[in-house]
Amino acid sequence: MTAKMRWSIIILMIACTFTAFAGGRGESTKTDDAATAVEMSDTSILIAAQGSEPDQLDPHKTSAYASFQVLENVYDTLVQPAEDLSMEPALAESWEISDDNLTWTFMLRDGVRFHNGRELVAEDVVYSFQRVIDEGLNGWRFGAVESMSAPDDSTVVISLKQPSPNLLVSIAGFKGMAIVPREIVENGSIGTNPVGTGPFRFVSRSPDEGIVLEKNPDYWRADEGFPKLEGIRFVQIPDAGTKLTALRTGEVHWIDAVPPQDIESLAAESGITVGRVPGGDYHYFALNQNRAPFDDARVRRALAMAIDRDVIAEAAQFGAATANQTAIPASNAAWYFDYAPYRAADVDGAKALLEQAGVSDLSIQFLVTSDFPETVTQAQVIAAQLAAIGVTVEINDVDFSTWLDLQGKGEFDAFILSWIGNIDPDDFYYAQHHSTGGFNFQGYANSEVDRLLDAGRVETDQAARRALYDQAAKLIVDDASYIYLYNPDNINAWRGDVQGYATRGDNAIRFVEASLQ
């Protein structure tokens, strides 16, 4: 090596060490806490792989499923969905409803402590709910609430403007309604350093370690022996194929989703369990009813008729789904409405309807996003199926941010997406199909449907309420406000040494009862 070469290498090395040093400094601020996590006995730390990156860890502000996968295990809600999706006690041990159905009184569990050691009091619940309302994102769920109060440390009283049979689902259906301590909001750390009452407490978050949680020994189910795990590490593996390989090689214990085409082979693999339950999610497409000719229900119906849902489900989910012409899956026995007016791939019927509507040479642009790749597959299959009735489909595949922008501005012919984790029929239909609904981007307005959905919100008699929603659903399906496709199964997969974990119908990821053998 010549002197000059050596010189060049030295220059390069100085540059590199400089930058590496700068980097090292930055990362050390972060990993002080992580060190303790690493020292925990590695054998009972579960490594869970997520497909996408959580944004912030403030349960009231985030809308990212990846964040909720983590926060599910950190926070508690007043009550929570049980495995059968009925609401069971959580922070509230019991509750009472007044005879006029307008006052709900919740009795809090004794001795629950936040991870910072402070005891949970009723004021925390009121504070958290008020924050949810103020933050706006989920505030609409409190639409029926008149006022909230904490008469003593263990009682929360919620007064309603009108009866609300689904109040429990509204205020505790998912961790977006989590009960948080005021102090972490006030010191601004809630987004980066969540403190809850849940089975695991937050330790650290860094790009290389992921999100580290450790056991909360003071958890209110500690006397049952929960949680069993010493800790959880959530790592982010964006590529589905890599994530799958990581599970197979044992680098991670659990993954949040399995590419549909791999379910079969994975389930057959020894040492790996594929958890698969019919889910509350549904996939659909919607036509822009503010644009001709999609304002004509006959046109929409024609499209609903022309498609073959079984083929779409098979194509996009490799059979891990159930075709459905309404939103609510059969697994949600309390609310399932068996209604299927459209014959699959009814080309003649569809053509006749289009002719009636006086529509020919129809061309539709479908808004889809590769960020949810199944929408792209669905659109391609739909395109082929609609070609049979002479409808041309142009696919517009954009990133999800653009997708949201176009949808919000109403700049689309049709969009495809899915809804996840709904439980109550009000969640399935109101915001989407009520003419004033917050998600009614397709511009559906049917006064009868509005009336039925409004009535459903206040009907306290279960049977009567169910009848209301069945009627509403029939109208929605007949008008093809949404054209429902199928309910996919919820799928997680984990290694054989993970015990006590079950995939849930509402897609919540709960490790409280899990253990590593």
Added chain:
Amino acid sequence: MNEKPTSRTRETLQILLANRLAVVGLCVLALLVVVGVIGEAVAPYGINDIDIANRLTGPSGAHWFGTDELGRDVFTRVLVAARVSLQVGFIAVGFALAVGVPVGLVAGYYRGTIDAVLMRIMDVLFSFPAILLAIAILAVLGPGIGNAMIAIGLVYTPIFARITRGSVLVVSEEVYIRAARSLGARDGRIILRHILPNVLAPIIVQTTLSLAFAILSEAALSFLGLGVQPPNPAWGRMLAEGRNFFQQAPWMGIFPGVAILVTVVAFNFVGDGLRDALDPKQKSVIESRGQSV
């Protein structure tokens, strides 16, 4: 002077045609162009003939390259994708040429402030991470093959500007340019008639290499979900989709992958051949030229 370019072109062509690899490359490219033009007409199936019952079946008499996850014929899609992929390459690089070369010519010829300003702008483009630039441009313009081509083209623009400018700086010093200038020829005429023909060699070589890279860029953008819109097939998009099925249906990725490989290698062969044929430096070294490269 008028004769010179033609005789040089002929000489270049002769050297190029004597290069076996370059000839192979040219033949492959010619074949690809033919496939691009008539591919859709001769393809055995339609590009969006979905047949879920026969999805992910291996190569057979009915489906030479097998079928993909929707039961579409991979052979058909590879054929039709030739046009899309070549279009991406040609239009993207055409865009880069159309912008980069004039910028380089003007900057190199006039020098001074205009040079400094133009080249700083090119520096900005160049120091921008390529794939992010492409992604951002696509986000602004909206996805789609046309915009993808512009985005990729813009990424390659500064390279052409730099190469052109560098050659112009050298050529401008030549006696005949100075003579033309001192005789009062118009700038535009000097640039187009005298300078441009003499800086073409490196530009042509860079063009073939960039064509190869542009086709690969389409693949990378497709991987990130920003390439050609479905159901239109492009090799990169097919490859990106095929990777998820590598274990169930390797043919989904292998055939478009091989198509990319062959195309890129063909462009590189032609590019290398052109460089040998056009680069006067290598021509002068006759002593050790016996070993052909």
Added chain:
Amino acid sequence: MRAFLIKRIFQMLLALIGVSIVVFALMHLVPGDPVRVALGTRFDQDLYDSLRADLGLDRPLAQQYVSWLGGALTGDLGVSFRNGQPVTQLILERLPATITLAMAALFIALLVALPAGIISAVRSGTGLDYAVSAASQIGISLPDFWAGVMYILLFSLTLGWFPSSGYTQIGDGIGEWIRHIILPAMTVGLISGSIITRFVRSAVLEALNQHYVITARAKGLSEWQVVRRHVLPNAWIPIVTVVGLQLGFLLGGVVVVEVIFAWPGLGRLALTAVKDRDFTVLQGSVLYIAFMFLVINLLVDVIYARLDPRVRVS
């Protein structure tokens, strides 16, 4: 030399400001914004407007830019719209992973490219030369994500030699560090290496064709001595250029490979920022990447001067 450096650094600052303006303008032209993304599928105009006002996104663009630039000059790149963390911290957190991957990839690239390029030039026209050329052609033509997936399937899934994803710090054990870095570094390194091989080959071939090589042979030096003492010192100059360029690219993060291997590098940070319209993070990371690139360019010029006495004097 000093005047040259000052001029170059000044030009670099200009380019950085240019880059920041371009990012700023581009990001605000893009449809969608961080508030829209934060709200998810729900849309409420009042809520939207008030959140935009909270983030200062309702101010005129020029004003937003100036206040951002003001912060940037004092080292404050702002706070992520997405998760509220300081941008500087987000970038610094990802630097070690980015730099180690870049260095490891470059190491592999050079380990392959230098011998392969030199041998194929010295033995040009032989079967060995053709083999190297063919291998490097394939290396260049292989899309990185494809190569990465192949390596994962082969080395992780089938052979079980290396993990498929993740990053460990070098301080947590060198063995684990190597096991984690080897596949991503190989994916990037072999592609970079293929490109560099071609440059090394042509640079060495060019130097081999110079008259001073005959002079050196006439002195009775062996072929290897000729290559080492006379050919390589001249070939370094073009090689350094391309190596610098590659290093510049690598230090900017390799988006696709980072996605495949779940590598917590800057490329992924920037990609997520684009997708989520996290303007501040994108601006910060692009600025850093451009800075790296320009610094490497400057470094290359300095090395030039060390390598080539003709440049040094003028």
Added chain:
Amino acid sequence: MNDAILEVRDLTVRFGTKRGVAHVVNGISYTINRGETLAIVGESGSGKSVGVLALMGLLPQPPALVTGSVRYHGRELLDLPPREWRSIRGKGMAMIFQDPMASLNPVRTIGYQLIEPMEHHLRLKGKAAQNRATDLLDLVGIPSPKERLKNYPHQMSGGMRQRVMIAMGLACDPDVLVADEATTALDVTTQAQIVELVGRLQEKIGMAVIWITHDLGVVAGIADRVHVMYGGRFMEQASVDNLFATPRHPYTRALLGSIPKPGKERPAKLMTIAGMPPDPVLMPAGCPFAPRCAHADGARCDDTIPQMESLGGTHGAACHYPLEAKS
């Protein structure tokens, strides 16, 4: 003759090319003695440079194929293993080249390049090598030699660089110095100085010099004997005086006619040789010069290769119809 340092017999160089075999050097023979200067003259493409590269062992094989015999102090070089040949190259036999700019490595100092052969052959290192290098630069007439050792080639003028090249050639006291077009790239004044320098050094050191040039003017000033080369063959060989006084080969005569003779009365018209030198791939079956020769008979000259024949003393010509002695 005992004094013979180098004996070249029937040296042939062929190249495999895509168009066919190129016959570049076709059997040349010569002997060079101690202290003697031999000039080989020819147009570019005559094979003269390739001929000396072959005897230095500097032609890559393949594509070149070198046959015949080159004996250095009676030792056959062409059969020598590469390692042993390298120990002679640069030591016993040194070479200097046409373009001193291109022939010096631009990124190495003069000192480095000058000391290199000493290190290699003489195991001379450090101070001793420095001193010898300084002496050599002084010898070839470079002022302030010690400082110059640190210079790079681009910091010197063309003449200076050629002096450095000569110093490099002399570094290991060779007994044969091959100068391939050593003055061609230089201006006339410098040419003269270099020619004079080599002549002076030769007297001082006693080495033999093979001087390759296309410039008969240079030959006149330096050589003892001259070989005229064309189409890879020697056409005529003679002492320098004889050659200029009585050229016997039509080619030599044409060559002499094509240069203006300084000092002498300018000829009425400067002769040029019509036609092109032969293509080495398509060598004529007969005399290579026949197609351009005014004296060719159209039969024997085209069919039979003329052999070098003595025309008295050391003067010889390869011509079926040598010209009369009087010009």
